[in-house]
Amino acid sequence: DIVMTQTPLSSPVTLGQPASISCRSSQSLVRSDGDTYLSWIQQRPGQPPRLLIYKISNRFSGVPDRFSGSGAGTDFTLKISRVEAEDVGVYYCMQTTRLLSFGGGTKVEIK
Amino acid sequence: EVQVVESGGGLVQPGGSLRLSCAASGFTFSNYWMHWVRQAPGKGLEWVSRINNDGSGTVYAQSVKGRFTISRDNAKNTLYLQMSSLRAEDTAVYYCVRDDYGSVDPWGQGTLVTVSS
Numbered sequence: 001d002i003v004m005t006q007t008p009l010s011s012p013v014t015l016g017q018p019a020s021i022s023c024r025s026s027q028s029l030v031r032s033d034g035d036t037y038l039s040w041i042q043q044r045p046g047q048p049p050r051l052l053i054y055k056i057s058n059r060f061s062g063v064p065d066r067f068s069g070s071g072a073g074t075d076f077t078l079k080i081s082r083v084e085a086e087d088v089g090v091y092y093c094m095q096t097t098r099l100l101s102f103g104g105g106t107k108v109e110i111k
Numbered sequence: 112e113v114q115v116v117e118s119g120g121g122l123v124q125p126g127g128s129l130r131l132s133c134a135a136s137g138f139t140f141s142n143y144w145m146h147w148v149r150q151a152p153g154k155g156l157e158w159v160s161r162i163n164n165d166g167s168g169t170v171y172a173q174s175v176k177g178r179f180t181i182s183r184d185n186a187k188n189t190l191y192l193q194m195s196s197l198r199a200e201d202t203a204v205y206y207c208v209r210d211d212y213g214s215v216d217p218w219g220q221g222t223l224v225t226v227s228s
Contacts, residue, residue: 037213041156048206048221049156054214092156096215099170100146100158 002026004093006103012111019080021106023093028073030097037096040069040078043105044089052091053078085110113137113217115190115207120222127197131222133190133207141165141185144210147192149203150221157203160192161210175201197226 003026013019021040029036040053051060053069056076066081080087088110093103119131133145147159160171160181169181180193190207204221 035213039213039215041215043156048218050218051214051216058214060214060216090155094156094215096210096213099161100148100210100215102156102158105155 002029002095002098002101004095004101004103006091006093006106008106009104010107010109012109013080013083014111015085016082019083019087019108021078021091021093021108023071023076023078023103025074025076025095029095030073036072038069038071038076039094039096040067041092041094041102042087042089043092044086047089049092080108083108083110113209115209115217115219117205117207117219117222120205120224122225122227123197124228125198125226127226128193128195129197129224131192131194131205131207131224133192133219135188135190135207135209138209140183140188145181145183145190146208146210146215147181147190148206148208149201150206151200151203154203159205162190194224197224199226202226 005024007022029038041049042052043049057069068079070077090105090107092105116134123129144163146161162169162181166183178196182191204223206221208215
């Protein structure tokens with residue numbers, strides 16, 4: 001099984017300031033087709049999860065460009081360039097290279 | 112609009128059974144692999160099971176293997192999760208999601224399963 005590890009657990013951020021979340025996988029997420037199936041999921045309080053980023057860096061439809069993803073192999077990062085109030089919630093990295101597994105989540109909150 | 116709507120959750124006693132349904136619309140259901148994912152109260156997301164597009168291949172998390180069965184009816188655009196021998200630790204909101212070659216979307220509102228006496 002692929003284990004996903006996220007840091008930090010919590011990220012207090014000032015409005016308008018950047019935030020960064022790291023995710024590490026226990027093995028490479030590069031699949032035999034050459035693609036890397038690493039996604040980022042946002043879950044606002046009281047809401048279902050929502051796809052933000054797929055295949056490392058592709059923003060899903062309707063996702064603001066202040067969200068960006070990067071990384072390769074086993075190390076990945078989600079960055080929010082300027083945090084807005086609506087960004088408060090829990091963020092999960094997720095791999096679908098082999099089955100599906102999630103990181104433990106990072107709570108983004110306003111200082 | 113691409114969407115999924117989960118239903119069938121409720122309160123069930125330990126050792127009981129429940130069948131969840133997921134109605135898909137806005138896309139060609141039979142073309143996609145589907146997953147069930149759950150979230151216990153106040154906890155993170157946990158993958159439960161996956162089924163391929165024609166229903167011939169299924170995989171389960173170790174925590175539910177032998178107790179849960181995933182299936183689909185492509186004629187009805189519906190995904191199912193038959194749950195039996197339910198335990199308190201199965202209490203969660205259950206989501207069905209489409210696997211679109213790297214993007215897992217959409218996510219519905221989920222359906223709450225509570226296992227308690």
